[in-house]
Amino acid sequence: MTNVAIIRCEKNMDRCPLTNCFRCLAEKKEGFSIYEDCTLAGVFTCRCPGDILNNLAKILKAKGAEAIHFCTCTFSKKTAEGWVMKDGGFCENIDKIIENLNKETSIPCVKGTAHLPKDYTLKTW
Numbered sequence: 001m002t003n004v005a006i007i008r009c010e011k012n013m014d015r016c017p018l019t020n021c022f023r024c025l026a027e028k029k030e031g032f033s034i035y036e037d038c039t040l041a042g043v044f045t046c047r048c049p050g051d052i053l054n055n056l057a058k059i060l061k062a063k064g065a066e067a068i069h070f071c072t073c074t075f076s077k078k079t080a081e082g083w084v085m086k087d088g089g090f091c092e093n094i095d096k097i098i099e100n101l102n103k104e105t106s107i108p109c110v111k112g113t114a115h116l117p118k119d120y121t122l123k124t125w
């Protein structure tokens with residue numbers, strides 16, 4: 001059983017209660033399909049410019065999180081054709097932010113949770 005945490009973007013915190021993120025985690029689908037079994041360790045909200053993330057990650061680690069997933073809406077957008085990578089999502093620096101977080105805290109990170117775009121291969125650090 002892997003304890004996974006989710007970090008969402010503050011730009012979406014009043015619009016989406018993570019419904020599909022939680023559903024995919026419970027069903028081990030989309031971004032969580034890499035686990036044989038997983039459970040939720042906690043959720044935090046990133047705030048621009050993202051410099052609180054290292055502290056949030058350390059708290060999540062202390063609470064038992066073994067991996068941190070970043071919500072798909074941070075790098076992907078919903079269109080009439082479904083979720084696409086084109087034009088990105090809420091965060092233009094998401095790769096740099098995740099890379100830095102992984103480097104500073106050594107916590108495995110995964111870019112993606114629910115409704116992964118068709119042309120996207122799950123990226124991990």
Ligand code: SF4
Nearest residue numbers: 016020021071072073
């Ligand atoms: S990835 Fe989807 S379900 Fe998760 S917070 Fe973003 S919009 Fe909501």
Ligand code: SF4
Nearest residue numbers: 009046047048050091
């Ligand atoms: S740094 Fe990126 S993920 Fe964090 S709140 Fe800002 S836009 Fe969202």
